[in-house]
Amino acid sequence: MKWVDDSKELVDAGETGTYELWSDDWKKGFYPEGNVFCYFGPAWLVNFSMAADTEGSIGYNGGWGATEGPQGFFWGGTWICAAAGTDNQSLVKDIMLQMTTNDDVMKEIIEKDDDFVNNQDVIAEMADSSYSSKILGGQNPLGIYSAGVSKLDLSNLSAYDQGCNEEFQNAMKNYFEGTATKEEALDLFYKAVVEKYPELTY
Template structure:
């Protein structure tokens, strides 16, 4: 969504607030790339980094893989072919590999080789077609569902009886979205673990922008620098909320701190994994069409996964949906 606000005159370059490159030198580059407009102006700043990991059910890992050690679990999910092979084992052990095909979509789509739109034409990347093929196999084998993210069915796996092996997400999903405060949830019992998974990815983020024409420029500058560039405040956010913050020295220090532990992850310190992930995020294929194309692609493919349409029909539905949203495009 960011480009929708950033590539307009409503937001002002942060340099016009008096914020310098040196002020933001410790931040992860990708968080700047997201909010850089088409003229190369940085328009927003974030306190948060959102690299993702594979979040696995430790009980399921022990029962099916014989271990819940993150390095060992990684061997069973190290690439997509290994991941889908492990899905068969999970099914035999009474677990769905993931709650929904939509759990993996973001990981595949963050690792495409080109933009959704090239020379005015819609281009479906090979990695997205691999998501379709892998997902169809898993749905047909009853190793996952097709639920929408955030639906009640999708979140059943947050509880032991839901029998889901893994979810994919950043620190905010682990700490704010997996029912950690609810008695009986896996998170509440410290029953999740984290490992890298098949491919690196990121999910979301929150940015602060200054409104063009503000008569509070000095206050806006002060808020942005305190919230996003003050290392002491950054560390406080990690300790208080287990969130991952946009400050390399703060995160690297805490990644090496053996006293820092995530309760949800059973005492694991996942920060080194997040730090490594944040460095690898590549946004060179980001475009203003991503939101619409990704939504329509998942929507159309659900019909194929559920057996309500052939692959060709689902692709036609996708192209039709995108071309209605963006009449200037063809395929």
């Protein structure tokens, strides 16, 4: 509940907002007039979600920087899947292997897409290279991202995590905005999770 207590303190102090994730108000900070100090998020937030291709945005002008967060964090990733019954099984296999195990391809993904790949050796090499992120003003963030990954604890990972995280944030928004007590917000969370995942109990 530390996140809840810390977030409530920040909201009460006027140091963070309670805008819904991905809403227009939440995205205003991608531009200078939005007057936002920082966003917390995964590596893909930087290159895919911060309006970096839009002229006038902070990212377009290389105005962001990255730093290691207070704890290890990840949110999804990029997945490739093959269609069952494909006529091109060997070609599909080769594409998947190239995209996931070929060091040169993974370096190219980093350089072209400003992305973080799932290959520790490539990340370590690129973290020590001249690679730089235009969005981050020339900074090489790979060492920072890698340090965050090294702190991840996936021992309790489940298929329910994304949905539970979303419902927890939705419920706690009520507490942050003063429309519910912490206990009432927790009750909203439990009810939402059981509705979303009837097979779960608490």
